[in-house]
Amino acid sequence: MKIGKIHHVAYRCRNAKQTVEWYQKYLGMDFVLAIAENEVPSTKAPDPYMHIFMDAGQGNVLAFFELPNSPEMGKDPNTPDWVQHIAFEIDSLDDLLATKARLEADGIDVVGPTDHTIFKSIYFFDPSGHRLELAVNTGTPDMARRLDDVKWQMLEEWDRTKQAPQHAAWMHDGSHS
Template structure:
């Protein structure tokens, strides 16, 4: 933009989300956990924090760690962030990530087909929820239109709980990814056990 075009404006300049910053009392555990979950590595760390990324950005996740930070036993029922989300390019990457984490004993606290996305939610060492998702349409414009106009979404905006294991079995049997996603939303792959969406007090 040239200097002469820098005139006062009421236009909202829309930025893109760059990173999230979490306070933690478990810095080393958090660095290792996010490294294992999404391949995030520190570009810089010291005793008071760290800045991690899994792409070309200087950081996508920041941690602040000071001696004053303590756990909140009631954080689940306090106002604040519920989760942060990371998106995969396709369902297979999401399912293979689920399988890798499952072998390590890291199971999602919630797995759901939201209609617009298929999403698996995990709990980090501090108790924060982290969503791993894939856009069911492979097109943000299409999934946005679904969110805005679908009667099914309006009736059930949370979505249909699903079993990642059953979805992966379906893919390995030759079911097309789009069909797996559609069947999940129709309830064809119910979870074996109830999930905890962590929307309030523990059950």
């Protein structure tokens, strides 16, 4: 078996209607489907939910569940906020900067643009507290080849030492030019 693509990725949200409107307004995602049940189909648990699906482009679907009878949603207290996030690819640096300006104009805190050498990105949170990233690719084919050439060595070294391997230090030390 080989995976064809991700069918959808699902997260919890605080309010389904607010989530649909927010993703439409700030990320231009179309609302494509709503499913609501009073019983969970897979477990048969009596737990009403609203399951919404948003078009994230090119067949990618981002979905959310609103669960009104569950305790208030929280975060993993042992994982830093910057780790768990959803990253969306966009076409241009102009789009990145325009989106940043629109978010900030509405009082949404934005970090970045952050230069990752092979892409630039901004970070912010949706109304349910999910960290989002918008990224625009800036790397070259040579950069991609250089990273591909060392990925396995980096992984093996990390697995042995749990220290950051330096095979791709050029990405952040200014020597990538």
